[in-house]
Amino acid sequence: MKRGILLAALLAWPAAAHDPGEFGLPTLSPAAQTGTSAAAPPRAQPPGQTLPMKPSRRISFETNEATWASLSLSPDGRTIAFDLLGDLYVMPVSGGRAKPIAQGMAFETQPVFSPDGKWLAFVSDRSGAENLWVMRPDGSDARQVSFRDDDTPLTSPAWSADGGAVYATRFLPDRNAYELWQHMLSGAAELIAPVPSNPDQGGGTTRHAIGANASRDGRYLYFAALVGGINFDSVPEWTLRRRDLATGEETVILPEPANRRGGAAGAFFRPVVSPDGKTLAYATRRDGGTALHVRDLETGADRMLAYPVQRDLAEASAWQDLFPGYAFTPDGKVLIVGGNGRIERIDIASGARTNIAFAAKVNADLGALQAPDIRQETGPVRARLIQTPELSPDGRTLAFSALGRVYVMPADGSAKPRCLTGGGDPEFHPSWSPDGKTLAFVTWTAKGAGHVWTAPLDGAAPPRRLTAAADYYTSPAFTPDGAAVLALRSPQAARLLTYMEFGNQRQATLVSLPVAGGAARDILTDTMGGKPHFAASPGEVYLQFADGLNAVDLATGKRRRAASIVGPGYYFIEGAVPVDDMRISPDGTHAIAIIAQQLHLVDLRGNAEGRVDLLKPGPAHRQLSDAGADFLEWADGGRTITWAVGSTFYRMPLEGTEPTTTEMVVEVPRDTPSGRLLLSGARAITMNGDAVIEDADILVDGDRIAAVGARGSFPVPPDATVRDVRGKTIVPGFVDTHDHVADVRRDVLDMAPWGPAERLAYGITTAFDPSTLTIDGLAYEDLIDAGLAVGSRMPSTGPALFSFNRFESLDEVRAVLRRYRDHYRTFNIKQYRAGSRRVRQWIAMAAQELGMLATTEGALSLKLELSQIIDGYGGSEHAFPVTPLGRDMVEFAARSGS
Structure with missing residues (x-):
């Protein structure tokens, strides 16, 4: 089973190391989990590609420690090559001054000497994506060997015995798996240990291979292997395998079937075979730490050589392998090993450990640091979002919901919006009657559930309730004759018991409600969603299901698939996944769809099955939006396409290329307290270092703390209300800088959300959400600022930038970031593994240009976190996965300013 955030299981790969709501990622429908088409072939890049960012600053310092140093020893035993903070160095095997051979903004790791000592293979993203490179040991003659142009991390290069090829492992994010490749220096590549496609359908048959090491005689290839999914609730049971390169036959070296040793059974990795092929060194998890063992390959005798050594990454992203690279000396009597900030010699016979002292000068070129001054908004609260906007049949009036109310206003923006009703329960999902005189909408509260209503546009009559039983209703829509309103109904209890809502499909019943009054009629119960809408036949209504857009017969409830857009x-x-929302045109010839937060137009003519893959270029579809799209609808009988971003409404003719835009401005007063209040006598823990005032006065003036001091130390305004708080301790409000407020109700909002109120009750006055999953977090921020909901202030990044954006240029990135800054009015964004290093640099560059602050997802990957610091990102949302941190890391992190 592929894992999104589920109630009991999390994301595939490292999410299990975090809290269930940690990543702000969705629970996925079965169709979305599996994907609906095979993944595209790997993208290839032409030679000569470079990183787009130019350095704007440099930090320099000396270090005698190297965190997670992966090293190699030259065949003559005289020179060590190792990586340090994404740069490559060489030094004598005895230690001393390390010489840099590859420095700059590119992140380069895991240098490995060729069998003849004339070349180093290494991993580099200097072409914009991670690839395999080779160069001379002095840093000259660098050339690219592999040419992947995607976001798949590469790790663990190792030479073949004849020096004609380099083995390396690719991590495949979409399958959460590691596969082993052989790259010929000529440019050809062969998949050595493939990962099965669609592993969810294979009963746990996913195979992983990492950390290859070839015997000197060319007979065998040793590597760490794992069968099944990676779950960090426990240490994955990596095994050691040996492949006969002549026959392809594989033998399990460890664990031994009859004797699984103490410690974590099966946690064996990073094999290195001695020059004579008789001894195998490897790392293993033991007693909560990591040990190095040596094994006699002839007798099977196995013993621990050193413990503890560098703590492994078995419970993190192994994008620099599970253990740093290390090497035998040419005589096979000593291991040269990096770890815990040191490089040391370990004698094979005695286990004696000797430090190899070294010194290295770090000159790190960095991108401009993002550090804009971001202020809280003041004055009236202007709604960031207009939800589910819909044009009237005559195209003159727009209906939408904002801040829990249904509004109508001239579509050209010539007059201010007005509330459709006089108040009552919160209102959502307005929908026009065919004659344009009436609007249907839903109401909902957590305490009282909700109903479906109609109200005249002119306000000549009060709203009329169409439903008898209170429940959770959404997406009302008039039938073409105007005689009934269709809606989706779910039990109120089911909604209240849902931890995190995501997507527009749920278990629901399609109901028909007579406008003139009478009993509701159930048409179909299924997992479905989207807004009911009509095309050519008035007897069929269209809704989304797991297999795509279906037409439902209003008389029988039977359905047929009409379109499947992924x-x-x-x-x-x-692979590809179903779109987030879609509508078929009134004449059935086209469809509009939102996926990856962009709007697409699809031509269904001549497509009997209605199957379209937006990942595949072709004349059948085109992207209409550049900044993005939150909501979509047809208008004008299918001649016009409409959508909204934030509070901006877009209209464009079906055959057009340039939309017209109108700002829909909804403003309400900001909930700002007035008057003065003196809190007197409390013990005050201040923000002035560790200063504590035992008998304090705290003066609050409006929404500001005006003064803090000992009792009587400052004048108190005569109009201040004095409150005796002796015996209490008062602390500054807590600011939670990483809080995924995942348990709020989405789309149909909850005006009394318990999550934000709970946080406030525990003293959190600001809860910053660095990835809200959906745009609803922006609406809750406005509701709290307006006093329409109670809770901590909730600034956020809005939804994170993921790789599904498929950015192809800096201009595309700029357009999307302007959506956040100009439409959502958030100057913070979250870059969540949005693509290759090139793409991540584009995002950093665009954020810097637009005065925004981008934070990042560390993904339990040291090289991802470090490269993002190099690129000038202002923050990283998770801890470094490596422990301990050496002086190099501490200096680098502190001096970078991130």
Whole structure:
């Protein structure tokens, strides 16, 4: 089973190391989890590609420690090559001054000497994506060997015995798996240990291979292997395998079937075979730490050589392998090993460990640091979102919901919006009657559930309730004759018991409600969603199901698939996934769809099955939006396409290329307290270092703390209300800088959300959400600022930028970031593994240009976190996965300013 955020299981790969709501990622429908088409072939890049960012600053310092140093020893035993903070160095095997051979903004790791000592293979993203490179040991003659142009991390290069090829492992995010490749220096590549496609359908048959090491005689290839999914609730049971390169036969070296040793059974990795092929060194998890063992390959004798050594990454992203690279000396008597900030010699016979002292000068070129001054908004609260906007049949009036109310206003923006009703329960999902005189909408509260209503546009009569039983209703729509309103109904309890809502499909019943009054009629119960809408036949209504857009017979409830449109999904899903929302045109010839937060137009003519893959270029579809799209609808009988971003409404003719835009401005007063209040006598813990005032006065003036001091130390305004708080301790409000407020109700909003109120009750006055999953977090921020909901302030990044954006240029990135800054009015964004290093640099560059602050997802990957710091990102949302951190890491992180 592929794992999104589920109630009991999390994302595929490292999410299990975090809290269930940690990543702000969705629970996926079965169709979305599996994907609906095979993944595209790997993208190839032409030679000569470079990183787009130019350095704007440099930090320099000396270090005698190297965190997670992966090293190699020259065949003559005289020179060590190792990586340090994404740069490559060489030094004598005795230690001393390390010489840099590859420095710059590119992140380069895991240098490995060729069998003849004339070349180093290494991993580099200097072409914009991670690829295999070779160069001379002095840093000259660098050339690219592999040419992948995607976001798949590469790790663990190792030479073949004849020096004609380099083995390396690719991590495939969409399958959460590691596969082993052989790259010929001529440019050809062969998949050595493939990962099965669609592993969810294979009963746990996913195979992983990492950390290859070839014997000197060319007979065998040793590597770590794992069968099944990676789950960090426990240490994955990596095994050691040996492949006969002549026959392809594989033998399991460890664990031994009859004798699984103490410690974590099966946690064996990073094999290195001695020059004579008789001894195998490897790392293993033991007693909560990591040990190095040596094994006699002839007798099977196995013993621990050193413990503890560098703590492994078995419970993190092994994008620099599970253990740093290390090497035998040419005589096979000593291991040269990096770890815990040191490089040391370990004698094979005695286990004696000797430090190899070294010194290295770090000159790190960095991108411009994002550090804009971001202020809280003041004055009236202007709604960031207009939800589900819909044009009237005559195209003159727009209906939408904002801040829990249904509004109508001239579509050209010539007059201010007005509330459709006089108040009552919160209102959502307005929908026009065919004659344009009436609007249907739904109401909902957590305490009282909700109903479906109609109200005249002119306000001549009060709203009329169409439903008898209170429940959770959504997406009302008039039938073409105007005689009934269709809606989706779910039990109120089911909604209240849902931890995190995501997507527009749920278990629901399609109901028909007579406008003139009478009993509701159930048409169909299924997992479905989207807005009911009509095409050519008035007897069929269209809704989304797991297999795509279906036409439902209003008389019988039977359904048939009308269209299946798929496109890019989250990085952990293999292949294309169903679109988030779609509508078929009134004449059935076209469809509009939103996926990856962009609007697409699809031509269905001549497509009997209605199957379209937006990942595949072709004349059948085109992207209409550049900044993005939140909501979509047809108008004008299918001659016009409409959509909204934030509070901006877009209209464009079906055959057009340039939309017209109108700002829909909804403003309400900001909930700002007035008056003065003196809190007197409390013990005050201040923000002035560790200063504590035992008998304090705290003066609050409006929404500001005006003064803090000892009792009587400052004048108190005569109009201040004095409150005796002796015996209490008062602390500054807590600011939670990483809080995924995942348990709010989405789309149909909850005006009394318990999550934000709970946070406030525990003293959190600001809860910053660095990835809201959906745009609803923006609406809750406005509701709280307006006093329409109670809770901590909730600034956020809005939805994170993921790889499904498929950015192809800096201009595309700029357009999307302007959506956040100009439409959502958030100057913070979250870059969540949005693509290759090139793409991540584009995002950093665009954020810097637009005065925004981008934070990042660390993904339990050291090289991802470090490369993002190099690129000038202002923050990283998770801890470094490596422990301990050496002086190099501490200095680098502190001096970078991120």
